[in-house]
Amino acid sequence: MTGNITPLIGIDLGTSNSALAWFHDGESQLIAGAEGERLTPSVVGLDDDGHILVGAAAKARLVSHPHLTVASFKRYMGTDKTWTLGTRRFRAEELSALVLRKLKADAEVAFGHEVTRAVITVPAYFNDVQRKAVKAAGQLAGLQVERLLNEPTAAALAYGLADNREQKFLIFDLGGGTFDVSIVDMFEGVIEVRASSGDAWLGGDDFTHALRQWMLSIHPVLSDSPPEQQARLTQLAEALKHQLSQQDVARAQMMHQGEELHWELNEETFGELAAGLLSRLKKPVVQALQDAQFDVGLLDHVILVGGATRMPIVRQLATRMFSRFPRNELNPDEVVALGAGVQAGLIADDHALEDIVLTDVMPYSLGVEVARRDGNRIDEGYFLPLIERNAFVPVSVVRTVSTLQDNQRQLDISVFQGEARRVSDNLLLDSIKIDIPPRKAGEVNLDVRFTYTLDGILEVECKIQGENTASTLIIEKAPGSLSEEEIAVRLSQLNELKQHPRDVPANRLLLAQASARYEQTLGERRQLIDHYVSQFERALESQDLRQIAAARDGLSQLLNQFDDGM
Known part of the structure; x- marks a missing residue:
């Protein structure tokens, strides 16, 4: 995936998970992370030595170290809410910037060179303050944000390319923290968003919270339990929700003061617990249809987007509302990132997209x-x-x-x-x-x-x-947004955060370049690269900055010599 031209990347900055893609060989393609994962948990934390953790490594410590881990911060973009990690307090923009930095680094490893430009998706119903906050997060991550793309519009792009014909569809996008609805009309290569509506405070997290409250009502003794058990309770509530997506009855248990506590949940009870949330899903749908002047009967398809649409109670609601089974053949967790990749291709004037025109709408007056x-x-x-x-x-x-x-x-x-x-x-x-x-x-x-x-x-x-x-x-700046001066200060602070040397983007990029050159060479050159890479890896694990600098310089010089000799 190497090349001389740095591509634009498309990023789905999600409440629960984030993902990135680019447009290549006539299609949008997801870019996997360092461990081969296509989804990066939107979680930030600290390890026991104070190093910043982002993604799966941070999520793994949500239960064991809840005081050192933060998740579900996207909802608070553009607000003054902060979280404490170690000795520092972070705004949602800064936490999001750390997630974006990891995605940027993953893309740089995949491409073998620096990435600086991106399209980032936002909930359609994010207000002006929240949108400015996403741009600020991109800036803090070292990205030039070429476009903010509404998430349901991104999904429409992905489905539009996959099924390129005249059609009208409704995007039903329920993510971890937000709910969006868009009415899309596609004709003659034009993807026209006719109307958008939504609820920026309604998502899968709210269904988890409803289950958690129910679990506490069954065993009130847990109300005053320590933070680790509170975090474990939230994890179990999430697990119950996931189980019900696969089976009729979900079960959970946990130990508390030597006693094993049990819960058993069926879909009917879950539906009753979530009745208020399901009712809230209907209002934006009705609003969007009214604004677009569309009757439900005019829709060719209803498309489910977002991981929370995997819940059977949500799919049943959508089926009843629209009198048809909704479509979900594209992975609901990945489709927004794929659409962001298409938008990146449109901005980059990819020839494969010459006949595609996208129009979008204002979500607010x-x-x-x-x-x-x-x-x-x-x-x-x-x-x-x-x-x-x-x-x-x-x-x-x-x-x-x-x-x-x-x-x-x-x-x-x-x-x-x-x-x-x-x-x-x-x-x-x-x-x-x-x-x-x-x-x-x-x-x-x-x-x-x-x-x-x-x-x-x-x-x-x-x-x-x-x-x-x-x-x-x-x-360009609204109440709750960071000024340019504040962004500069916070950028400096983020750059000073303690990172394990192996996670520093420049080190990861050098290792990726060395790996690519190792694959291209044979014989003594290959052995030489292996030797210098091994030295660099040992230096990184030592965390000795002098050793790292010397090993990095040695490896860089070797690769440069090979480049000059080719």
């Missing part, structure tokens, strides 16, 4: 705060949408607002995201103050233009009618 006059009273705090949800992107819309008071000298333009008629129930993104000439009420008109790009950047332009100047506000 964007607008400004306005006031209304009611007789002599001015009532403030109303939301005036400029770009409504499910508008195709990129999009540019202009609306005109006027003054309400005589001799006003300033207009405050506050930009909000949401669907509520009152701005107090929506998300404030930013604001700008515009100086205006003092005139009678209604005589000063301001044209407000919103332009939303494919990169998720909102530009607000305000221009007083009759004047040549305009004020522009670029919404």
Whole structure:
């Protein structure tokens, strides 16, 4: 998989697992990690020596060392919530950046050279703050994020290429932490997302939590158990959920203070425990169908995406809602990464994708705060949408607002995201103050233009009618987001984290290059490479920085000599 041109990679940054892919030889292909795994658990932790662990190694310590391990942090992207690992506190962006760094390193080992550009998927219903947080995580990981791609749109790309014909389908995407629905219309090589909806706080983790609460109700004595047993209880709840995907009855047991505790769960009981969650799955589906002006009967297919759709109670719900069996022939854990790989190929102008066009939509409405006059009273705090949800992107819309008071000298333009008629129930993104000439009420008109790009950047332009100047506000940072200065500081801190030398990307890359050259050579050269690689591996295990530097230089020089001689 080596070559001279560094490809764009597509990354599915998931709540439970993450994966990466690239577009090669006319198809999207998953890139396996160092141990051959296609899925990387989105888990970060510390080992007993304080080294950072990411992926399967960290997940293995979730139960034994819960105080040194963190999972399911994706939901908190763009918030101020932090987790403590050792002596440091981490935001969700930083934890996600560590996962992205591992994926980046895995890609570099596979390709044999540095990878710097990526497409990263996000839940369709992630708001502007959360999307900016994902971009910040990519930046902290050393990646240039070329595009944020909605997860159901990624799935549509994967299925669209696999089944290239005119069709209409609904993507039902239930992951570990989020739920998304998208209505997709595919015709003549165009993959058009007609509408998206979802719930950013509904996922497989919530079903696990419901089971965990039920387990505590059966054995309340566990409520005050130590952290290790609490973590074990969560693991057992997850195991019960997985068992019910394979069999009619699930069983679990654990020891507590010398007593063996038992649980037995059938699908009917699970359905009752999860009734509220199943009900919440219906609302975004109805909303998306209404926004797309689609009747269920117009759909050719319903496609299940996300590991949580393996639960029989979820598949049964989807079957009842749509009066048909949903499709799931592509691995629901991998399909989003495969779609991200297709998007990477589209951006890279891969010739195999010349006839494919993708359109996407806004998941939220964007607008400004306005006031209304009611007789002599001015009532403030109303939301005036400029770009409504499910508008195709990129999009540019202009609306005109006027003054309400005589001799006003300033207009405050506050930009909000949401669907509520009152701005107090929506998300404030930013604001700008515009100086205006003092005139009678209604005589000063301001044209407000919103332009939303494919990169998720909102530009607000305000221009007083009759004047040549305009004020522009670029919404790139929102409340809860990291500033460029904060990103620089946190990047420096992440770079100082204690890593085992064998996991340092530069060392992994050098070993991969040496392995590739070993396969290409024969005789004495092959033996020489083996000798220097063995020395380097021993130095890495010693963790002696001087030994590592000397062995690394020796191996690098040897490989360079071979390169010069070929």
